[in-house]
Amino acid sequence: MKPVASTSEQILDVAQSLIVAGGYNGFSYADIADAIGIRKASIHHHFPTKAELVSALVDRYRQRTELGLKSLREQSASPAAQLQSYVDFWKACIGNASLPFCVCAMLAGEIPMLPDEVASRVRGHFHHLAEWLTSVLQAGAKQHLLRLDQRPEQEAQMLMAAVHGAMLSARAFDDPGLFAAIVEPQIARLRAPVR
Template identity: 45%
Template sequence: MSLELSPRAIEIAEHTKVLLAAGGYNGFSYADLSERVRIGKPSIHHHFPSKAELVQTVVTLHRQQTREGLAALDSQITDPLARLSAYTAYWSKCIREGSAPICICAMLAAELPMIPQGIAVEVSGYFKDLTSWIAAVLAEGAAKGQFKLTESPAVEAQAFLSTVHGAMLTARASKNPEAFESISRAAIGRLKAA
């Protein structure tokens, strides 16, 4: 899938990301998107002939942006503990400000059995990418004596990722952004070596 998008297609994708965070794949229609972007449904179909193609593009972009963001953390923050804290701080800020109240891939993962296969592949790839990055950070931190892992870095990464994404749901359900912060802080605390 080509990711060379026109400015209008990028605008459509950005609004779609907001709608996905609000209600997942089945939580919006092209009519909802048309109202947000203020263009007709035929114009949306011109850029994205199907909803599946649109959402797959959005998830592919999200995955690409996440990989770039994680690479930036790797290059800017040499300390593994600080890097993991920076990752959760990013989401804390997004949740607190409402700019990204939940990861769209977390929303879509809940719908995995019911969404088109191409989207499901991208969502699974997102989690694989993120788990690999967290595992590498944990392994590096364990080698430096910052983290005490009771399981393999891969298993610890899955547990941490599950906790962080669960914290997003807790913050949403309780309408309390601070819940995410306290849960993610506790998750990092459990990994820290004494």
């Protein structure tokens, strides 16, 4: 039996799925209130302003991501396996529609009109993810398990863009399988043995 989530966690859960569907301006306090059966004012008790709510959401999202990526590095044997696990995570999310888009990718598109406190957190997530990918690629190259055509930082950026672009295409073409079709060859290219 899963313990009942606290109200503030429930609020963040609903807000997350609404943001994934429609971005920062795509949901309202009323939407959340209706979804979990409380009043709008109760949400303001937990998160006084919308900017604070979304900031808290991004903080939680980043904390979970950091935890996930860290345990990935500890559990997965090789850098190649780590990359694959990262991609597999999103493949599963998009496949079963549980989290069919990265919250921060969604928000990043709206950066020009996001409250500063939210925008800077979204940028933080991008920087963190880029660093993680860079270090994995670097380790793989050092062990001669991955073949990089570019500097690790640049390969990391390319991979990240591929992942986010693939999420968008999967949505635009309404084809979850498209995500893997786009991302897998990129991984395969890195994994290919030195020729």
